[in-house]
Amino acid sequence: MSPRKVKKEEKRREIALSCTDLIHEIGMKNITVAQVAKIAGIGKGTIYEYFENKEDIIFEIINIHIEKYNKDLVESLEKANSTKEKLELFFKLVLEDDEENLKHFNGYKEFLSIVLSEENPRMKEFNCNKNEFFRAKLLKIFEDGVQKGELKNESLALVDGILTYQKGLALRKMSQNNFDTKQNFKQFIDAIFKLIRLEK
Amino acid sequence: MSPRKVKKEEKRREIALSCTDLIHEIGMKNITVAQVAKIAGIGKGTIYEYFENKEDIIFEIINIHIEKYNKDLVESLEKANSTKEKLELFFKLVLEDDEENLKHFNGYKEFLSIVLSEENPRMKEFNCNKNEFFRAKLLKIFEDGVQKGELKNESLALVDGILTYQKGLALRKMSQNNFDTKQNFKQFIDAIFKLIRLEK
Amino acid sequence: MSPRKVKKEEKRREIALSCTDLIHEIGMKNITVAQVAKIAGIGKGTIYEYFENKEDIIFEIINIHIEKYNKDLVESLEKANSTKEKLELFFKLVLEDDEENLKHFNGYKEFLSIVLSEENPRMKEFNCNKNEFFRAKLLKIFEDGVQKGELKNESLALVDGILTYQKGLALRKMSQNNFDTKQNFKQFIDAIFKLIRLEK
Amino acid sequence: MSPRKVKKEEKRREIALSCTDLIHEIGMKNITVAQVAKIAGIGKGTIYEYFENKEDIIFEIINIHIEKYNKDLVESLEKANSTKEKLELFFKLVLEDDEENLKHFNGYKEFLSIVLSEENPRMKEFNCNKNEFFRAKLLKIFEDGVQKGELKNESLALVDGILTYQKGLALRKMSQNNFDTKQNFKQFIDAIFKLIRLEK
DNA sequence: AATGAATGAGATTTCATTCAT
């Protein structure tokens, strides 16, 4: 990238980051360009020097959040030992209820709402890319498990199902009132593990 | 219900049904009250004799679609024999790709988008009610399977996980570009069935 | 009046009276024809058998209230002795703060608001008629005072001014936040009485 | 005020002033935002850069009219000599019938109609402020009269009563068909002056 | 005489985006 482009990229981040708090208050969709400009301390017109349109702003915000989440996930996965531990980290987004994580979760919820509502190919593609990233991570977890002799070989066939199950957990947590995510997870994963764990 | 109320209820349905096609063209959220009135062949003001507000119209449309889908599901479940057959019927919404079913699926997608985006407690509650209905159906399928000696007793513990998995399938189909729903389903369900099927 | 007309007149009153409470809650202007019909226990269309239009309903309501107030005023004036006593009764509408009187006052306020806002000749004429009625009453009070030797002859020239002053008191009470009506009245009337009272 | 703010203030005035004629034709309440925008030669959306809402536009219009009237009043009062002359100037709004003054009078009428009709605390408070301004002016007139030896000391006690009387004159002129404002004023004020004027 | 279903004109307000400076 040219130095020019790099600078632009930096400014995009800066602007997007400046409205993090605002977004958690009123939501991505409800934010106005005027608000973004004000909170970023620049003019409304200037926004359009760095972003194509409003959607592009939202895109950048989502991007930052997800990149951050992914980075944290990768780091924590590296420190984990057992397969089950890793799996729990992998499900952290839907299981953990501390403030930090809830922010990520709600951001993801808003992101999904956009993907579902609009015919927005760019967002959809972005979603696919991220999915592949996550799939690769999950696959790695299982492969490591197999290599370490923790899991049966056949367990690799479950990766996609578990990925799907994770999406389902997210959706249910997002759309149901008193959904007990943890209990649903525990029951299901325990059962699955019975199936795929190698008896030593 | 008084005859009065019944008539109102009928008219609501009639109006809501009249815009089925329009909805599939432009989406529930994008519809305008003026359009609904025109297509229903009545005045704009008349709409408000039967609906509280625009949201109420969308609500009725969703309701009709879901009720219809549920009715069909129940009927087809009654005719099915094996547990696996029933399970496939239960997953029909996300698996089948004929026009009729795609309409239901897209309706469900729009519905979810609304549930996720707005602070719309009514929709959310409605979603919860329907979820319970579906959970009951799935549980029944498994209980019948156990009773008929097809499934292990412990398989009942998987009901909630599978329900969640179904949501995940829906979400992935909605939000990913070339997601192979059927293959994901087959792989996962086959594996699960290995676990829970009684060897005869 | 023909018996038919009399019956119509009675029904008008009945309908108008039925919404007295509602009016005090939400105001004459804010009432809807549907509400009037419901509270009167008749159909919306039936309203138009007895009233020309919505304005006509309001007109009837105002009429009833003012007639009632006038009747009470005349009765109480007959029982009063001294001129000053009578004058206080004459100012009762703006001075007294009990619930009953406040209802009349607020009704009058709404009435004035209508007279001022619309170019409503009928209301305006009605207002003039009532004004003449009140002027006659006030004049009578003063004439009696003169005849009884309480007041100077010239005091009759003040009748119109005092009538005007009373309107001013009403307007200020209606439009100012902490207007001390009683104190304004006392100070003014005392001063006036010094001027017009005959020393005995 | 920042230059920013000053410009906004100026533009508010400019927009409000541009619809003066329109208002006299159709009334403040009947004006639409679209009409204001058109007559001001700007877009509908631009209106909302300078005004909170429609009420705010009306508010500005009233403000301008009243400020203008007050300024003229203060100027003319300075030029007047005798107390009676000043008093006549003070009553000018209700007495004079030239076009210029009638516009102010009708503006005041519309303003009062709003104050009486709506639960509009802002307008009511504004009314109170202006009332205090006028009361101060009237008091000054009387104090000067006393100081110059034209009026008795006690006449100061009449200030509030006369202010009230003036409101009454306004209200009657607004709400009665053939009310003879001048005659009512002359008769009343002459009588009052007999009471309060010092014989020299 | 009584009804109440149907009507539709009409007005406010928001906000992403442009463009002249």
Place this chain on the structure above:
DNA sequence: TATGAATGAAATCTCATTCAT
């Protein structure tokens, strides 16, 4: 490069009144 004033399309909802039954 930065700005922010100007834009205007677009959509909801109310309610007095009519009229067929």
